Amino acid sequence: MNMLTRENRDADRTQTDQFIVPPSSVIEGSDGYTLEVEMPGVNKDGLDISIENNELTIIGRRSLPKIEGTLIHHESRQENFRRTFELDPSIGADKISARIEQGLVTLTLPKAEHVKPRKITVS
């Protein structure tokens, strides 16, 4: 009986991925927004960005360096990162671009043309 409960619990653990919420910053410029998300240990291959129902999801899977030896002081967390943002309707979802540099994901979210301030010259 005991054995069975333990097995079930382990199965649950493998099914649900554990994620932590990475710190992020949103900066608004005149042309759009810049979104910065901290994902140390994540490189280009581990990054997964998707947009569904106007919701932007960023998942970062870490590829941490293997280090020989015993861990004698531990502060970092091993879990992968996941964060979602609701997109403002003014953002042109098809024009979003992303890059990752030293574990920092930078997304550029340009405002759609029709919401940019426009000057109309009187002819």
Add this chain to the structure above:
Amino acid sequence: MSLIRYQAPELTPWSASDRWNTLRDELNSFFELPSWSSFPRAGQLFTGWSPALDLYQSTDNIVATVELPGMRKEDIEISLHDGTLTISGERKRESTDGEKAERTERYVGVFRRSIALPTRVDASKVSATYRDGILTVTLPKAEEVKPKQIQVS
């Protein structure tokens, strides 16, 4: 010795003895500071950013890894003094002309982490790499503290 403690102590499963050592080192470090004014950002001792640090020990090396996402290599400083490894630096804010921050969770500014090394290391052979936002400092142990096998002749 931790001049600035990591902000999430509930994530650090230390054994009781470690905790006492840390407390002792922390008290010691307080007295070692020449004066508060010479310590950068003394007022931000508990509000500044303090990156997560792990320490590994193997037969030959002590390895420290620090999570420093989005830094420039040139802005990271590593120093070794009296058996204490100090990693410090500054994350600079990008120019924000005509921009406004909607939400800021990332820390910018100065950080400093210090940790007492468990054994003596060979300071001349210390090496460091910075990859994917993780700084890895490898400190080879000093010859005299490495375990040695002595053959009976």
